[in-house]
Amino acid sequence: MGKISSKSFHLFSVSLASVLMCIFMLFSVSCTQVVPEVKYSNLSVVFEYKNDNALPTARLCVFVESISDARRFENINIKAVENGFTWDVSDVVKIKSYDRMYAGNTTLIVPDGEKIPTGEYNITFYNADAEKVESKTVLTYDSEFYDSKSGDIPEMMRKRGGKKNIAIYDKEGKLIYYGERTDKLDDTRKIWNKYRNAGSFNEVWKLPNNSVICVMPLEQVVPSND
Secondary structure (H helix, E strand, C coil), X not given: CCEEECCCCCCCCHHHHHHHHHHHHHHCCCCCCCCCCEEEEEEEEEEECCCCCCCCEEEEEEEEEECCCHHXXXXXXXXECCCCCEEEECCCEEEEECCEEEEEEEEECCCCCCCCCCEEXXXXXXXXXXXXXXXXXXXXXXXXXXXXXXXXXXXXXXXXXXXEEEEEEECCCCEEEEEXXXXXXXXXXXXXXXXCCEXXXXXXXXXXXXXXXXXXXXXXXXXXXX
C-alpha cells in the first residue's frame, strides 16, 4: 500500500478533536524522567455517528505522551506493519498539561472500502532539527463496530466494559465539559441547569484501553422541550 496523506482529512470539528485530546490526557500516566523519549503511545479507532440511522465514519487517532518537548515535533509517520498503510502527517496537534507533553493527530482515514488495520504500528515523530523519536504499539479492536448503528453501541460497549461519557459544547461549538455522564447530566434540562451557556452535546462511549471511541449523534440542549 502507498502513503496516505492526512492533509485533506479535516472532517472532525475542532471541538471533537478537543474531546479526543481530553480522553488521551486522562488515560496517560505521569512520568518524572528527563531522558528525551516517548513515554506512552496510544492508537484509537473513533467511530462517529451523524444520526441514528447511518453507519459510522471511522478515523484513526494517534497520540503520544512525550518526555521530550512535544512542541518541537513537526511531522509524524505512522505505518501499519502488516498491510503497509502509511500516513505522513505535517499538521501535528501539540499540547502541554502541567508537566506532561502530548503530540498527535485525530484525522487519519483509510481509502473507501478499507478498514483501519489491526496489529503492530510504527510511529515516528520528527522535530524541527530532523531528529526522530520512534515508538511501536499494537492496535486491536472489533470490526463489528463498522456495521453497527448508534442504537447498538450502549449494549456493545457495556459487554466490553465500556464507559459512557458526555461532551458538552457552548453555542459556538466550543468544548466546555468532558467527563462521565452521571445522573446529574442525564437529560437536557439538567445539562442546561449546570451549564447555562450549553448549546449541544455528544454522548461518548469508550473502551477502557481507548482502542475504540464511539461518538454518538450531536444533540441540542433545548431545556424548554423537557
